Amino acid sequence: MEYYPKIEQFVIEAFTKSHNPKDIKHFERTVYWLKQLRPEADEALCIAAFAHDTERAFRESSSHPAAGSSPKGFRDEEFLTYHQNKGAEIIADFLKQQNAPQEMTDRVQMLISKHEVGGNEDQNLLKDADSVSYFENQMNHFLTEKVAAVGKEKVREKFQWMFDRITSGKAKDLARPMFEDAITKLG
Numbered sequence: 001m002e003y004y005p006k007i008e009q010f011v012i013e014a015f016t017k018s019h020n021p022k023d024i025k026h027f028e029r030t031v032y033w034l035k036q037l038r039p040e041a042d043e044a045l046c047i048a049a050f051a052h053d054t055e056r057a058f059r060e061s062s063s064h065p066a067a068g069s070s071p072k073g074f075r076d077e078e079f080l081t082y083h084q085n086k087g088a089e090i091i092a093d094f095l096k097q098q099n100a101p102q103e104m105t106d107r108v109q110m111l112i113s114k115h116e117v118g119g120n121e122d123q124n125l126l127k128d129a130d131s132v133s134y135f136e137n138q139m140n141h142f143l144t145e146k147v148a149a150v151g152k153e154k155v156r157e158k159f160q161w162m163f164d165r166i167t168s169g170k171a172k173d174l175a176r177p178m179f180e181d182a183i184t185k186l187g
């Protein structure tokens, strides 16, 4: 794990400077759940898990308004594609600057570029860990600030989608009680 601590520092610094320092907990726990789902996860997977949402720290609010504000809610395809690709690019550039092996850099980029929608087995694993960590750590923010900003229906759709997109049975079992709790609290 030579590059993981460097990524951790880079992401923590970026989010500490941005509006969302609370997100760091979500990243730590995405790594935690990733390892619960696959104890032998390689460095690239751990890096991708910690750094998957890095785009958010660099978002230019004028060109890309807050997630969920689009009429299509949190599942706006154009927005998700931008979020995934931009984050993947930022982290790949950082790894290149650190002279990380090309193979690992490409793998991290591949993983982050599909962390919302999944694709292959490893992209699905990252997506599943993100969902479990989302219900564990982001739920209250969505029940309060996000409901106030975009309304209950869009938040309900987001909760449903974050649960439905989970591929593995084990991750679904982990997320289910938290998901049900979120729906109950939403009322």
Ligand SMILES: [Fe+2]
Binding pocket: 026, 052, 053, 130, 134
């Ligand atoms: Fe996330």
